[in-house]
Amino acid sequence: MAGEAAQPGVEPLAFARFLDSSPQPFIYGYGGRSLRELREREFGRLAGTVYLDHAGATLFPQSQLTSFTKDLMENVYGNPHSQNISSKLTYETVEQVRHRILAHFGxxxxxxxxxxxxxxxxxxxxxxxxxxxxxxxxxxxxxxxxxxxxxxxxxxxxxxxxxxxxxxxxxxxxxxxxxxxxxxxxxxxxxxxxxxxxxxxxxxxxxxxxxxxxxxxxxxxxxxxxxxxxxxxxxxxxxxxxxxxxxxxxxxxxxxxxxxxxxxxxxxxxxxxxxxxxxxxxxxxxxxxxxxxxxxxxxxxxxxxxxxxxVAERFEDGTISFLDVIALKHGFDALEHLTGGMENIRQHTFTLARYTYAALAALRYPNGAPVVRIYSDSEFSSPDVQGPVISFNMLDAEGHIIGYSQVDKMASLYNIHVRTGCFCNTGACQRHLGISDEMVKKHLQAGHVCGDDVDLIDGQPTGSVRISFGYMSTLEDAQAFLRFIAATRLHPSLSQPLPAATPGQAGGLPAEVEDQTAVPATLHRGGLSPWEDLPTDSRVWNSSPTAVDAVALHAPLPEATRTQESPSEKTAGTPGGDLGSHVVTNLFVYPIKSCAAFEVTRWPLGNQGLLYDRSWMVVNHNGICLSQKQEPRLCLIQPVIDLQRRVMVIRAPGMEPIEVPLEENSKRAQICQSKVCADRVTTYDCGEKISGWLSRFFGRPCHLIKQSSDFQRNPRRRCGKDQSACTTAVLSLVNEAQYLLINRSSVLELQRQLSTSGENGKEELFPMTELISRFRANIIMNGTRAFEEEKWDGISVGSLCFQVLGPCHRCQMICINQQTGQRNQDVFQKLSESRERKVNFGVYLMHSSLDLSSPCYLSVGSQVLPVLKENIEHHDEKHQDALS
CATH class of the missing domain: 3.40.640.10 (Type I PLP-dependent aspartate aminotransferase-like (Major domain))
Structure with a gap:
């Protein structure tokens, strides 16, 4: 019970206690059928994945697909509107499926x-x-x-x-x-x-x-x-x-x-x-x-x-999708065989939802504030009034909502698949979130549309997070999700594997449930909770503030790390620093999108940004662009451009170097259409030789394609005050803007946030160069204060002028070590905790104006003159005077 310390070496089984404490019977699993064997046999592709979007689309079992494929291989199914033997077989099979559907619905x-x-x-x-x-x-x-x-x-x-x-x-x-x-x-x-x-x-x-x-x-x-x-x-x-x-x-x-x-x-x-x-x-x-x-x-x-x-023939215009209809027969067979029927599914999925709901509702921060806000019209008392769906928003300790887009990204780091937004149900979304009709219209004017990732407007949520269970969902799925919530909001140690519960205490539960791990977290009220699994002295609610208390990354650096300045050194439009305070320290070109950086000290500019930056990308056999989210080993592909020889040399571990010409052979080029961030781009295939090289490295068919030189892609991103910059700018295969800039002071502040104490008591840091490489920026500069770049409206580097378009909203790619391809969620999680509920790092830049009549270069060591937003007009006048 709550407040009772467990005996040494014994971990009470939360799920069993949850069942025992319930006033009504809850059923988990499908009788004598082993849920664990079902998952391993029928859904092996889920290994390591927690899929919680069954309300969006549930998953098919292997046996259904195998049986259906065998059926197609052994029978000839013709058009049911014909009269031949194969067509009659189709017609009769389809009619049999109609009967099966009606029987399924009683x-x-x-x-x-x-x-x-x-x-x-x-x-x-x-x-x-x-x-x-x-x-x-x-x-x-x-x-x-x-x-x-x-x-x-x-x-x-x-x-x-x-x-x-x-x-x-x-x-x-x-x-x-x-x-x-x-x-x-x-x-x-x-x-x-x-x-x-x-x-x-x-x-x-x-x-x-x-x-x-x-x-x-x-x-x-x-x-x-x-x-x-x-x-x-x-x-x-x-x-x-x-x-x-x-x-x-x-x-x-x-x-x-x-x-x-x-x-x-x-x-x-x-x-x-x-x-x-x-x-x-x-x-x-x-x-x-x-x-x-x-x-x-x-x-x-x-x-x-x-x-x-x-009636059916009157309304089924054209030929129905008869092979898909035949597949339904195998779906009914598999469902019945695996579960015993829909009533069993109803009980099993509701049990998981009720358990998860009780655990989430019990979660509290050390100050007593709830960790989540659940949107429900019931207390999950019965499957008659509640389906296996939980819609919620995560809160911080002060009660502020954490945007669903950020939660989705965090869940992805744990390989947990959820759904976010309003789920094609604006009416319910408005009612539960308190969004008025006027607010919906205001959100639209602010740029928010259904299905995007604009999750907070003026601090108010535009949607929520939804998890939903299916017939193959398990207690392990529910507990992995609960661990994720606890690990990211309460206690970092909870993200590690927990000791297994002692078998034999479940009182009639299937054997596979008896070795489930308990999920410790915070308890907020009397009564039995699914969280009651640790001795009292180890519960989060009974301890001092957690180890992941957010510390704002905006805190000023210690005096020793700042550039000292006098009032006479300050320049109009420069945010508190002297002219020498901001200098380009590194330049990186990324010739192949999502592949390794090519560091340079001086590099020419083109009308799309640094010359050849993101001019190529790797695509799969369907022409879909690969990124490190799907294929982390892309970071091991090292391209180097030789401007004199007009070739790109590509290297990778265990592979012989290969060369690709910088420009296409117009007579041989195979033109193809591809997409980058929803934009359709015209590209050409770089040939079978490099395709074979990439395919051998990744172990699956891949191609290297290059943006056609005569194709121009314009940015969609809002360009702030200088709209002409966007109307005239063109992009390579980048996501949003021509350049990405990061500030070393910002990286240093993040490095300190990530510091840990090792076994020898010494502080261990993420190496600075390794952290910088994760953010895949083009321009690295040293600054005077962390995150000052986010307050700039533009910068000048010599005679070159750039507009700051805004912060870069980070995704899970920053979790990948660019030297090894290994994932580590600490960087993303720390930014998520510290950066005011938005994972921003670095700023986008676009040419304000660029004259390519003579060669233009960016160089390491160049001074950077930043311009504050409120001083932009004054600074423009000063800059023009200086140039004249």
Missing amino acids: TTPEDYTVIFTAGSTAALKLVAEAFPWVSPGPESSGSLFCYLTDSHTSVVGMRKVTAAVNVACVPVRPEDMRSAEKQDAAAADPDPQPPHLFCYPAQSNFSGTRYPLSWIGEVKSGRMRPVSAPGRWYVLLDAAAYVGTSPLDLSVHQADFVPVSFYKIFGFPTGLGALLVNNRSAPLLRKTYFGGGTAAAYLAGEDFYIPRES
Whole structure:
């Protein structure tokens, strides 16, 4: 119990105690089936990975793919619209799959029809376009389209179709539905007008809230009405998120329309969904377009068309994706074999979610502040009201929200896959995060759009972090996630492997659970918590402040490390330093994107930046650019440019050097299209010789490509005051800007933050050169203060002028040692803790003006004249006077 010290050598099993303390039974696993063996056999690709985005897309098992492939190899499946033997086999197999789908949802072809679509979104669009909407007129107030505000974007988007036919749209809040008064059943009317449609999700894709399936019958019968209006109500149940981890019995909950996406259930195939239509409602649907296979008869010369009698054939325009439909049969087989059915999945996934929720809710900083803020409409009391989804934001000890983009990057360092943002559910996002309509519009004006990484605006969150469990998720996944939270927010030692719990204490748990490790952290309230696994004196809440208390990197350096200055030495526009305070100390060119640096002391400039900087990149067999995030060994590829011989010499461990010409042979070049940061660029392949060299080094097919000399790529980044710099600037294969600059004083401050004490008691530091190389900057300068560069509007280096575009938002690549390719998350984690919840380091530069009529060079030793933002106009005048 809380406050009781464990006996020496004994670690109580948190999960077992969690189960024992629960007032209701929780079920983990699938009876006699070994979850550990299932993971090893069916999901071996997950080794070392914690995948927690099953609400986004679950994962397919190996046996499903193997069985499906065997099926395709042994059978000939033709177009089901033909009449030959192979086509009839396809048609009959597809019809069998339709029966299997209906049986999975507890119904039969007598009550429901399966219409295959491209996904649940396509199914929703089909209903919007085919529903018999009645426009308002003299004899009718018209149809109503109502939807729960906690609905997926694809449901809300239906209102654009209804608006085109002048049908009113009525959004309904969850609290309004829950408080709606129940009424007596409406009087029988054989043909009430007009028809209304109410749409709501069985499970919120934002919070995992499960809304009552009883609403279906209550709304259809008239006992509950979303809006008081005469007419007959039909119900569309958006089941896409719900059916991935729960059974849905349509014989009990007879919705009129039920869209689903099968990858949410099986993981494969993607791009295939269905609309399940209640046969009593099917005659309502109207068809305007007809395509191949949907017509019983038609004339090309006049407006004569007779649809097929079958509802499915009437709405399945063209040839369905029949091989994907056949794959569903193998999905159902695998799911049943591995788990025993959806009810088992429902119990297993909810148990993991409830356990994780209890652990997260219990987390507290030493000052008592919560570590996370969970967005939920329930206390995770039952799978009837909550799915296996947890939406939350991380907080610092002062209660400030840590942006979800930063959390996502940190999770990636631990190989934990989560989802961030609003999850295509703006309504629920607004309700839970307290974002008003005006704020959404303001965020858009600030540049934030759905799906980007703008996570905080004026300190307020624009979205959250979501984790979700699937049928193959394990306790190890949940505990690895909890360790990540504890390690990054509470205690760095918790990121290390913990001692295994003593077996034999689980009281009936599967054997594989009994050796799970406990997850120690902070306890905040009475009662049993999943965190109660350490003796009292080792809990974070009972100790002094943690070892990772954030220390701002903005703290001034000790006097000994600063450049002394007198008032007479200060120059207008220079931030507190003399003219000699800022000097270029190093220059680096990166000829091949994501590969090693080529250090120079003097180098020519081109219109894209340093000449040949990021002019080449390595791509995989599909033409996708490789970066060190996917392939850390790229840093071991060392290119060196010989300007006199006009070649680039490339070296790598264990490989003979190879040469690549600097310019393409226009007669032989194979032109190809590639993408860099969503920009399409024109490139050419550097040939089979270098491709073979790279492929041998990486052990997989690779190519080296170069940006075409006649292709110009313009920056997308906002350019601040001098917009002309962006309109005239061109980029190489860089991510955002022509140059990246870092300040040695900033690196020194970070080095001190990372210092540790070794076994001999001496302080151990990250080597300065190794730290500098992680940030992959072009220009290294020495400064007077850490992070002063972020306050500059521009710099001058001799006669060259550069505009500062803003800070570089860092990703996980700074965790890679550029000499060895080994990962270490300390650098990113320390920046995350210290830099005001944004992982910024270094600033982007762009040419303000560049005259290439004569050669231009950057050189080590050149003085750097920085310009403060508030002094930019005054400094421009001074600089022009100096040049004249």
